[in-house]
Amino acid sequence: MDIEEEIRLLHLDSGEAHGAINPDNKEAEEADMVVEKDEGPKEEIEAIPQSEYVEPQGKEKEVPAPVEDDTAEEVVEDGKRHLNVVFIGHVDAGKSTIGGQILFLSGQVDDRTIQKYEKEAKDKSRESWYMAYIMDTNEEERVKGITVEVGRAHFETETTRFTILDAPGHKSYVPNMISGASQGDIGVLVISARKGEFETGYEKGGQTREHVQLAKTLGVSKLLVVVNKMDDPTVNWSKERYDEIESKMIPFLRASGYNVKKDIQFLPISGLLGYNMKTRLDKSVCPWWSGPCVFEALDTIEVPPRDPKGPFRMPIIDKFKDMGTVVMGEVESGSIREGESLVVMPNKAQVKVLAIYCDENKVKRAGPGENLRVRVSGIEEEDILSGFVLSSLAKPIAAVTEFVAQLQILELLDNAIFTAGYKAVLHIHSVVEECEIVELLQQIDPKTKKPMKKKVLFVKNGAVIVCRIQVNNMICVEKFSDFAQLGRFTLRTEGKTVAVGKVTDLPGSA
Numbered sequence: 183m184d185i186e187e188e189i190r191l192l193h194l195d196s197g198e199a200h201g202a203i204n205p206d207n208k209e210a211e212e213a214d215m216v217v218e219k220d221e222g223p224k225e226e227i228e229a230i231p232q233s234e235y236v237e238p239q240g241k242e243k244e245v246p247a248p249v250e251d252d253t254a255e256e257v258v259e260d261g262k263r264h265l266n267v268v269f270i271g272h273v274d275a276g277k278s279t280i281g282g283q284i285l286f287l288s289g290q291v292d293d294r295t296i297q298k299y300e301k302e303a304k305d306k307s308r309e310s311w312y313m314a315y316i317m318d319t320n321e322e323e324r325v326k327g328i329t330v331e332v333g334r335a336h337f338e339t340e341t342t343r344f345t346i347l348d349a350p351g352h353k354s355y356v357p358n359m360i361s362g363a364s365q366g367d368i369g370v371l372v373i374s375a376r377k378g379e380f381e382t383g384y385e386k387g388g389q390t391r392e393h394v395q396l397a398k399t400l401g402v403s404k405l406l407v408v409v410n411k412m413d414d415p416t417v418n419w420s421k422e423r424y425d426e427i428e429s430k431m432i433p434f435l436r437a438s439g440y441n442v443k444k445d446i447q448f449l450p451i452s453g454l455l456g457y458n459m460k461t462r463l464d465k466s467v468c469p470w471w472s473g474p475c476v477f478e479a480l481d482t483i484e485v486p487p488r489d490p491k492g493p494f495r496m497p498i499i500d501k502f503k504d505m506g507t508v509v510m511g512e513v514e515s516g517s518i519r520e521g522e523s524l525v526v527m528p529n530k531a532q533v534k535v536l537a538i539y540c541d542e543n544k545v546k547r548a549g550p551g552e553n554l555r556v557r558v559s560g561i562e563e564e565d566i567l568s569g570f571v572l573s574s575l576a577k578p579i580a581a582v583t584e585f586v587a588q589l590q591i592l593e594l595l596d597n598a599i600f601t602a603g604y605k606a607v608l609h610i611h612s613v614v615e616e617c618e619i620v621e622l623l624q625q626i627d628p629k630t631k632k633p634m635k636k637k638v639l640f641v642k643n644g645a646v647i648v649c650r651i652q653v654n655n656m657i658c659v660e661k662f663s664d665f666a667q668l669g670r671f672t673l674r675t676e677g678k679t680v681a682v683g684k685v686t687d688l689p690g691s692a
Contacts, residue, residue, distance in 0.1 A: 369405045492515040
């Protein structure tokens with residue numbers, strides 16, 4: 183390690199000396215150094231332009247007591263709001279291709295890279311997959327043509343900075359999709375208009391249905407429904423096909439809890455050709471569509487604001503070592519500043535914030551909704567698990583092994599009954615934990631929304647109940663009424679979502 187450190191310092195010195203001799207070349211030199219040093223977490227996309235990288239004095243010369251650094255900018259001051267957009271939908275609907283096309287159209291990927299991907303896709307006899315390669319960066323994903331991990335990338339429009347979360351559509355990877363959707367502010371539901379593909383995704387057992395239900399439960403309040411592959415020969419921009427899909431989806435979206443007038447917007451697009459993405463559709467391509475394009479629709483979506491002055495909460499989705507312990511996550515509430523002390527719950531480890539990175543930039547402070555990488559001291563990387571929460575010292579998040587929740591049963595496997603002793607896997611923000619239903623407290627009448635009088639011992643599909651849930655390990659949760667994002671959850675068994683719920687009470691929290 184010492185030798186590596188010396189080599190790094192030599193690199194740095196020679197880089198600075200070189201910059202002094204040849205100031206014109208300084209920027210390129212710095213970019214090179216940062217690229218060598220900071221590979222970042224594996225989900226970061228490789229195609230972020232070098233102009234977005236942080237200058238090396240923030241990264242290379244990191245010391246436990248950080249020096250005030252003029253290159254660090256304040257996130258809050260750039261005036262643009264930040265939103266996480268999660269792409270969901272059935273496998274092969276075209277989510278990664280649309281994500282790749284957005285990055286290409288917003289100038290995040292250059293033509294040379296696209297040509298490289300085109301050749302690579304052609305070599306694998308998969309010509310139409312090349313755009314997806316921008317989002318699906320690992321070899322397994324490219325060979326199979328399916329997204330496994332949640333891909334991440336960034337782009338900007340006039341008013342908003344977006345982070346794309348490309349969630350897997352395949353049913354084997356629904357847990358990964360849940361972790362993506364739980365960070366999403368708005369969702370883009372991708373539906374394939376190709377004959378047969380929409381039907382497969384929508385029918386019972388298709389991922390379109392499960393994804394919509396999960397997205398609603400996980401707090402994705404607004405959905406942009408993009409009807410993709412409209413250029414397909416079986417569709418050919420047919421208004422009838424578009425209207426048929428819309429008429430089938432609306433009742434289902436309504437049943438999932440969305441207000442179709444306020445929260446849902448439908449758009450026809452072609453992800454592969456980039457039609458109706460950055461610019462509106464040409465009348466020669468599609469004479470009947472006069473609505474907005476994807477970029478316009480994303481820009482105008484209104485989402486409820488989060489509280490920058492509330493107690494700090496950042497569920498940790500990943501951690502790694504990089505000159506100290508670095509944790510990753512999205513700020514759900516409150517603000518974070520360089521140099522302040524926070525606590526990692528549930529293990530109550532007090533930590534100091536050494537550096538904050540937002541996208542690729544080093545910043546002094548950041549507010550709610552930002553995706554951050556935070557370097558901290560006072561805790562080892564191996565003592566942190568996904569699902570732990572970085573929170574404020576004054577008002578830390580509750581850590582519990584039991585909580586009371588209101589549950590809606592969606593679909594139990596093989597007509598099983600739901601009773602005390604039922605076991606499932608609990609997904610709540612970035613926590614994945616086995617749980618057991620300890621006691622059914624009362625059943626809620628779906629019509630009146632009031633508790634029923636009679637004692638309840640078991641329930642079946644469609645029931646709404648209040649129950650006590652127990653987990654083996656201490657987990658961090660909040661009451662839904664206090665922090666919706668940290669108080670809503672799903673229960674899954676054997677790869678199926680069986681219930682969705684919200685935390686209503688935390689008896690005896692730590």
